[in-house]
Amino acid sequence: MRQLYLSLLPLLFFSCHQQNTNTKALQTRIDSLETKLAETYKPGFGDFMGILQTHHSKLWFAGQYENWKLADFEVHELMETIQDIQKFQSDRTETALLSMIIPPLDSISAAIQQKNAALFKTSYTSLTQACNTCHQAVEMEFNVVTIPEISPFTNQDFQVINQK
Numbered sequence: 255m256r257q258l259y260l261s262l263l264p265l266l267f268f269s270c271h272q273q274n275t276n277t278k279a280l281q282t283r284i285d286s287l288e289t290k291l292a293e294t295y296k297p298g299f300g301d302f303m304g305i306l307q308t309h310h311s312k313l314w315f316a317g318q319y320e321n322w323k324l325a326d327f328e329v330h331e332l333m334e335t336i337q338d339i340q341k342f343q344s345d346r347t348e349t350a351l352l353s354m355i356i357p358p359l360d361s362i363s364a365a366i367q368q369k370n371a372a373l374f375k376t377s378y379t380s381l382t383q384a385c386n387t388c389h390q391a392v393e394m395e396f397n398v399v400t401i402p403e404i405s406p407f408t409n410q411d412f413q414v415i416n417q418k
């Protein structure tokens with residue numbers, strides 16, 4: 255019996271050694287994945303703001319032309335961008351303030367559902383004010399958002415075409 259135990263000893267050492275090697279290999283892999291993750295590109299707060307600016311502008315022209323399908327699309331793009339900021343910029347203190355633009359966005363959504371151009375206009379004004387209220391709160395008051403006058407997107411038609 256004792257002999258049997260002794261003959262099993264090398265096997266035990268071997269499997270311990272094997273396990274150590276596996277753990278080391280796994281650790282190396284985790285380390286390299288963590289480095290890759292840390293170096294992965296993610297848009298900054300200012301990049302997301304540029305996206306908000308684009309959809310804020312397009313939303314206005316869609317509303318002006320009473321192109322409610324496009325307006326609805328633009329509101330969703332704004333909401334998605336807000337969710338992306340909350341997801342990818344969760345450690346920025348400013349992110350907690352983002353929710354202040356949700357009530358005016360809800361109001362714009364209601365205007366779109368009702369096809370109510372007057373409500374659209376007042377809600378859009380509130381949205382623009384909310385953008386600026388936040389900029390003031392985060393000491394970015396020099397970034398002033400306005401209701402656009404001319405579309406900078408000369409390659410997009412905001413009018414209703416072929417819609418039933």
Ligand code: HEC
Nearest residue numbers: 299300303306307310348351352355385388392394397399
């Ligand atoms: C959380 C509060 C907050 C809200 C709400 C907010 N912003 Fe900003 N905005 C910021 C911050 C913070 C910056 C500076 C970003 C940076 O650090 O680069 C900024 C910067 C900007 C800039 C300058 C970026 C550039 O490249 O010129 C624009 C344009 C902008 N915001 C548009 C908007 C629009 C349009 C809205 C409303 C639909 C809005 N923002 C709502 C916080 C906010």
